[in-house]
Amino acid sequence: MKLSAPLTATLGRSLAVGAFAAIAAVPAHAQDTTVSMTVEASAIPAFIADDRGFFGDLDVEVSKVGYDQVQALLVAGDTDIAWMSPIETVQFVSEGSDFRYFSTAGAQNMYNGIVVQADNADEYPDVMSLEGKRLGIPGFGTGTWATFRAFSRAYYGVEDPTTVFDVVTASSGALLALVERGQVDAALLFSGSSAAARSLPQFKTIFSFTEAMQENAGQPMVINGAVATASWLKENPETAAKIVKGLDDATKWIGENTAAFEDGGEYADLARDAGWLAGPETAQTVLTLIKDGKWYLTSDAYTPEWIGAIYTLLEEGKFLETLPEQDAAFLAPGTLPAAQ
Numbered sequence: 001m002k003l004s005a006p007l008t009a010t011l012g013r014s015l016a017v018g019a020f021a022a023i024a025a026v027p028a029h030a031q032d033t034t035v036s037m038t039v040e041a042s043a044i045p046a047f048i049a050d051d052r053g054f055f056g057d058l059d060v061e062v063s064k065v066g067y068d069q070v071q072a073l074l075v076a077g078d079t080d081i082a083w084m085s086p087i088e089t090v091q092f093v094s095e096g097s098d099f100r101y102f103s104t105a106g107a108q109n110m111y112n113g114i115v116v117q118a119d120n121a122d123e124y125p126d127v128m129s130l131e132g133k134r135l136g137i138p139g140f141g142t143g144t145w146a147t148f149r150a151f152s153r154a155y156y157g158v159e160d161p162t163t164v165f166d167v168v169t170a171s172s173g174a175l176l177a178l179v180e181r182g183q184v185d186a187a188l189l190f191s192g193s194s195a196a197a198r199s200l201p202q203f204k205t206i207f208s209f210t211e212a213m214q215e216n217a218g219q220p221m222v223i224n225g226a227v228a229t230a231s232w233l234k235e236n237p238e239t240a241a242k243i244v245k246g247l248d249d250a251t252k253w254i255g256e257n258t259a260a261f262e263d264g265g266e267y268a269d270l271a272r273d274a275g276w277l278a279g280p281e282t283a284q285t286v287l288t289l290i291k292d293g294k295w296y297l298t299s300d301a302y303t304p305e306w307i308g309a310i311y312t313l314l315e316e317g318k319f320l321e322t323l324p325e326q327d328a329a330f331l332a333p334g335t336l337p338a339a340q
Contacts, residue, residue, distance in 0.1 A: 034059045035239060038074070039083035040067045041273040042191065043224060045106030045296060046083070048267070049250035056339075058242050064273075067143075074099065074227065080236075081243065084227045085143055086310050086330070087150070087319065093329040094320050098230045102240060102331040104306070105247035105299040107225035108191065111289075112144050113208030115197040116186045117179060121204040124186060128156055129206075135165040136179065136187035138172040147209060147221075148188055150317030155216055179203065191223060192275030192282075195289075199281030219309035222297060230331075237336055244299050245339035251296045258287040302333050 037060055039046045049055050050062045065073070074082035075097060084092075089101040114135070116124045124130055137145050152158035161167065168184050175187035176197060186206070189197060197203040213221040226243065233240055254261070261271040262283065271277050276286045289295040307330045314323055 034061060035081065035236075035243070036060075036079045037062045037081040037083075037243070038065055038070050038079040040064065040070055040224070041270075041275075042108050043083045043106065044261075044267075044270050044274060045247050045250040045254060047270055048254055049106075049246040052250065052253065054249040054253070055246040056242055058239060058246070060243070060246075074229075077229075080232055081226055081228045083224045085147075085224055086222065087147055087314065088143055089227050090310075090314060090324065090329045091320060093324045094322060099227050099329070100230050100233055100331045101225055101227050101329060102233060102302075102336070103226045103244045103247070103299050104222060104297045104301040105226065105244045106251050107222040107297045107301075109289075109295055109297060110147075110191070110209040110221040110223045111194050111198070111211075111295075112147075112189060112191050112223070113194050113205050113211075114186050114188050115176070115179060115194070115203045115205050117182070118202050118204045120185070121206070124206060127152075127207045130186050131164050133166060133185035134168055134183075135161075136168045136170050136175045136184035138175065138188065138190060139169050144188060144190060146319070150313055150319040151209060151212060153318050154313050154316035155212060176203070192278065195275065195286050196278050196282045199279070199285035213309065213313065217309040217312065219306045220297060220301060221310075221313075233331060238340070241336040241339040244336065248298045251298055254296065255290055255293060258290055261287065261290075304333055307333070 035058055037046055039062060041064060046062050047064075050060055063079075070082045071084060071088065071092070073079040074084070075092070084099075084101070086101045089099050092099050114127060114130075124133070137148075139145065149161060152161045158164050168178075170178060172190045172193055175184070175189055176193055178184045179187045180202060194205070194208065198205055209221040213219060226247070228240065260266040261268065261276060263277055265271070268277065271283070275282070277283050286295060307326055311323065311326055314320065
């Protein structure tokens with residue numbers, strides 16, 4: 001049947017109006033095909049997922065900035081997804097931010113820890129054996145120190161570590177040298193320095209956050225992970241699911257292709273920026289942990305039990321005066337749809 005010209009024009013106008021209404025009904029974020037992800041140098045799964053196409057048909061812009069800048073950009077609403085720690089996410093939520101930690105896919109295990117001289121390992125076998133001794137730390141304003149305070153209260157009954165240990169501040173890069181020269185008895189280190197210490201025979205690791213939490217709660221502690229606003233996650237559940245799958249696929253690829261991160265490898269620059277290539281021993285330690293599936297986690301670790309362990313630590317560690325509800329800081333596991 002042939003439509004008359006007036007009817008064709010009317011139908012065309014109706015379809016156009018309907019299409020416009022449908023577009024208008026779609027949230028602004030959902031129309032935007034570009035997803036901005038802001039991370040720091042250790043978030044190598046994000047770079048690999050982007051470079052090797054593991055995000056599928058998503059147009060993901062992965063930007064690298066300093067850790068403190070990651071937080072600021074999410075606070076300012078200048079990025080869709082940021083790489084932040086679960087503890088800091090809870091803290092921001094308690095202060096009024098509408099953030100949700102939504103996956104451990106590609107999150108780095110928190111091997112940050114305390115080291116002593118190997119020759120003194122018998123004298124200092126654990127954290128509390130350092131009572132009254134000089135403990136070097138990377139600064140009172142760091143997340144590592146804040147987390148150590150929570151661990152000290154929760155697991156060792158120490159209300160204020162500064163009253164138990166003789167605390168000395170120094171740059172993270174200088175702390176290992178201070179331990180080696182005996183200028184401090186032990187040092188609390190960032191992840192790169194912790195990896196270096198594990199690989200060098202003159203040092204002994206007597207505490208790490210993830211190992212302490214696994215021993216006490218049966219769950220790992222991580223440095224970072226994917227965080228977005230609750231409104232973005234509500235508007236973009238399929239996109240978030242693809243991000244998680246891409247990070248999981250990248251994490252698997254990294255574990256199967258560690259040679260790509262050796263000196264001279266395809267992704268040596270990424271490894272160097274993350275501190276993996278500080279020395280041959282450090283590279284071997286990190287790459288071995290990656291092969292064993294211990295350096296980066298997948299989304300399988302994101303469970304109600306893991307979230308519960310984080311909250312128990314925060315409650316017993318008196319990290320905040322008032323803790324928000326778990327669902328106010330963490331997207332409930334299983335909320336995101338299966339990635340297509």
